[in-house]
Amino acid sequence: MHPTHPQQLGGAAAAAADVAAAGAGEGTRLDPWFGAYAQRAHGMRASEIRALFSVANRPEVVSLAGGMPFIQGLPLEVIGESMKRLIMTKGATALQYGSGQGDVELRERILEVCALEGITNAHPDDVVVTTGSQQALDLVTRIFVDPGDVVLAEAPSYVGALGVFRSYEAEVEHVPMDAHGLVPEALEAALVEARRAGKKVKFLYTIPNYHNPAGVTLTLERRHQVLEICQRFGVLIVEDNPYGLLGFDREPLPAMRAFDDEGVLYLGSFSKTFAPGYRVGWVIAPHAVREKLVLASESSILSPSNASQMAITTYLDTCDWKGQIKSYRELYRERRDATIGALAEYLPSATWNVPDGGFYVWVKLPEGLDSRSMLPRAVTERVAYVPGTAFFYDGQGADHMRLSFCYPTPERIREGVRRLANVVNAESELVQLFGTSAQLDDDPRDAEYPAPNLA
């Protein structure tokens, strides 16, 4: 959209207006390769929602949208010094091609991290290092999903995972959650129904801890129930766990992978507990699956970055990484409290859960409001969130929004929720007067392609 690039204009309000104009003009741009794209690329287009988020990154906007960790909390001097030593002493390895599966030293360290969540039955051979756990999602979907295959996912689910499933032309079926996480009876019902309809369910995609966006955690009892159900139906579990170590009030529950090394693919990441800028995640997989993941990863990127992997290993070796996670937990708890406090004070007409870990609060709007069509007004009022529709495959979720408390300071969070309350109140008046709020033109499902700031 460079002809009306929002960054070049003054003020969030003007920028938001221009985004709408650019969106409307999109159809007139000629693409000489229009007829040459693959089937899977037909749905790939930037939505208005996506363009709005480029505005939301402006400093005057309080962004409750992004899942960016608070990097400023890291000991940058210590990390810088150790990076220098890494290049000077091991540069010939760090700057070279590495193994497709990933560096073995890092794979050993990864298992030490996983042991904190009960995974003690894995070998470094079972680990594949990926370019963030997003790449793990991509590779897993690539090797398992043919067009039309079914993936089960919580309702709601992670926007970036839904984007991957869509790009491989999967059908996603949502399974309900409640305050205790995924509902096992609903999972079983979905599997029975899929079997009855003759559909192939390739895996259950689940985020058991401090769910993105719902904020809830699957209880220990339900973990065993979910495992039992999936084993019985012969369905693989993809356990995505970026937030498991970021609980505010208690030690982590054991990962499902701790109880089943054949039926669970476990995805982990250093993005939330250390730093996303190195793009290092991993998957733990049974032998035969792991071999295919490595081949698929080599086809995709040859090998993960040695420099990044060795930077992570160096960090784990030279810094108090457990202490850092502890201080992150305290920081994020304080921000969670600020969010909940501000919601109670400014937005009592909404309802929400109180997450005990992670980055997100899932807010239900007052009756009749549409979080997606309200977003341009919110950005104009200098506050951003992610509309609930982003977390569903089918356009549901307009009655919810995700608020992230990971990045802004508590003061900024309060200010952001205050602005949000103004928007909600103004929108509620409109709805009461006219019976409906403004609508966006594009397809709500377009919002589901992941942008990095929605991670």
Add this chain to the structure above:
Amino acid sequence: MHPTHPQQLGGAAAAAADVAAAGAGEGTRLDPWFGAYAQRAHGMRASEIRALFSVANRPEVVSLAGGMPFIQGLPLEVIGESMKRLIMTKGATALQYGSGQGDVELRERILEVCALEGITNAHPDDVVVTTGSQQALDLVTRIFVDPGDVVLAEAPSYVGALGVFRSYEAEVEHVPMDAHGLVPEALEAALVEARRAGKKVKFLYTIPNYHNPAGVTLTLERRHQVLEICQRFGVLIVEDNPYGLLGFDREPLPAMRAFDDEGVLYLGSFSKTFAPGYRVGWVIAPHAVREKLVLASESSILSPSNASQMAITTYLDTCDWKGQIKSYRELYRERRDATIGALAEYLPSATWNVPDGGFYVWVKLPEGLDSRSMLPRAVTERVAYVPGTAFFYDGQGADHMRLSFCYPTPERIREGVRRLANVVNAESELVQLFGTSAQLDDDPRDAEYPAPNLA
């Protein structure tokens, strides 16, 4: 293959034997998810060839197989110091999520690099930063290729590109080359034939400079001919150019992208001119294609590593990168000379080209020899190469091998070629006695999945 992992055994010979045993046993390993894989994953299995290369990395083996640049030539002290400053002064950005398209400062620097090859008609908005140019190949194929679509590629072509095309179930049709590169008349004939057969040709994949593996360069006159033909047939060109700045005797020819900003996707990389360990490459694409590439990349990895991108920008800003490329050119010319000299001295029964840049010599074996079935014997004799079959989609190429001169010292190259000559001579005697050499069991096309050390 961990039950008989080659690295744990003594001696390259024993290891090579064990690799064969492990390969033979592969079919007996039970995979509970065997029935669940996607169609595209069915061909994904590790070949015997691939296992042999893990042996080829042992220090006693002279590897003329890998495309690893000689990183030891870099100023590691200077780079280490600048990495420290980067983290300490810009760590909060370097360690954070970045933009899906890539950092704009790096995209500006990339265009300065591209200008050295005549590309002065591009804007930073046209550049997408990728995790090595392998990811660019993956993304381009992902957005353009449906199963059964045709990709045209030189005969031979880059093993890693063939692996990507295979993973998206493309049909690759090879177009002949001669000493002046891709033959335009053969390209036109292939396009006419595809049109006649009702096949969809999605793009021509070409490596115009110091071809991998053939070592030849497309002449300026032919660049214009290839452009004219592809424009006339409405076929996109994917111009893959990792080696263009590594000519030994002359300045680079202009890239085809310099003459056509709508019909060419240009792929570049810092892996051969600086360091592959950061995994930073790029693609320059017309607007609408670029937008889809960014969305596909976000689905695949969210965003390229900020730490890696800023490391490259810092290197370009603080080091004499043009001087470094000049010293690489001299280093690789010396190694090319060592390879050609040793071939003339030890292996006069073979024939080869004399590349004037890049990393590779393409050697034709004496009549009746099979480079693929000879490889286990070569590894036993402590020398490795890549069999010609790896560079074809259809099992051709057994009469050729690729020798890489980028990594070993001239002395080691001479020793490697001497060992290779012994293997060739022994194998020739066998062929004269029995009329044929030993055969490997697996499908020659398995060799085409790229392993990082074949880049």
